Amino acid sequence: MRFRKPPVGKTMQIRGWVKTSLIDFPGRIATVLFTSGCNFRCPYCQNSGLVLHPESLPEIAPAQIFQLLERRRGLIDGVVITGGEPTLQRGLDDLLREIKELGLATKLDTNGYRPQVLRELLERGLLDYVAMDIKASPAKYSLAAGVPIDIRRIEESIRLILSSGVEHEFRTTVVPGIVAPGDIEEMARLIAGGEGNERGCQRYVLQQFRPRSTLDPRFSEVTPYPAQTLLEMARAAEKWVGRVEVRGI
DSSP: OOOOOOTTTTTOOEEEEEEEESSSSTTSOEEEEEEOOOSOOOTTOSOHHHHHOGGGSOOOOHHHHHHHHHHTBTTBOEEEEESSOGGGOTTHHHHHHHHHHTTOEEEEEEOSOOHHHHHHHHHTTOOSEEEEEOOSOGGGHHHHHTSOOOHHHHHHHHHHHHHHOOEEEEEEEEOTTTSOGGGHHHHHHHTSOBTTBTTOOSOEEEEEOOOSSOSSGGGGGOOOOOHHHHHHHHHHHTTTOSOEEEEOO
16 A cells, blocks of 8 residues: 555644654554644753744654655554644644554554543544653642643543543653652552543553753752652552553663
8 A cells, every 4th residue: 555645744743753663652663753832831841842942843744754654664563643742733633544544553642631632533543552641749730731730631631541442551750849759649549540430540650750951951950769769659659550660760
């Protein structure tokens, strides 16, 4: 099958590209696409260029991406859409549809703040894997996101993912001053499932914070938690979530 030129060139802003990744899509060899723009301003974000100054980064045409995917058919079996925040992109559903027509699996990385978009993508069967950030406990969510947050939108996205049947993970970057050890059980309870969500969370990932190139330069001076602290947090989360992983230690 020959690829069709995707109808997304004027509506998708892709400003970064990892052509081959073995770590971003569990169980798959993937291409990773970075979209520009974000509705959050997380002070510890390491993709500040994509968030604040995407116009300074080279734009990658979707046709160029699909040409690579066609050439590497059989070598790449998935595509990750990350950011920035991909759900801000008006052409996201078209891009995902074109990817799936090539027989490739799709993974979306999202902050979960546009549940209506997430719902539509799930209902249309355009997602094979969803990774959603859980930034902080509800009381600290606006601090973590850098903007005022309506926590109900986060909770709605969690419910959508848990009830979707789609493979997924929730993940938290454990930033001192934003995520305290005592917050983890409350955060794990958010994703533990409940009535109508019998499947529960498939995977909860705690990620080590790396203090470099942060959106707020002050966070480049923050010392990460010791590895032992993250492991203790993981044990606390396991009271609510069956599978907890720690990355980056």
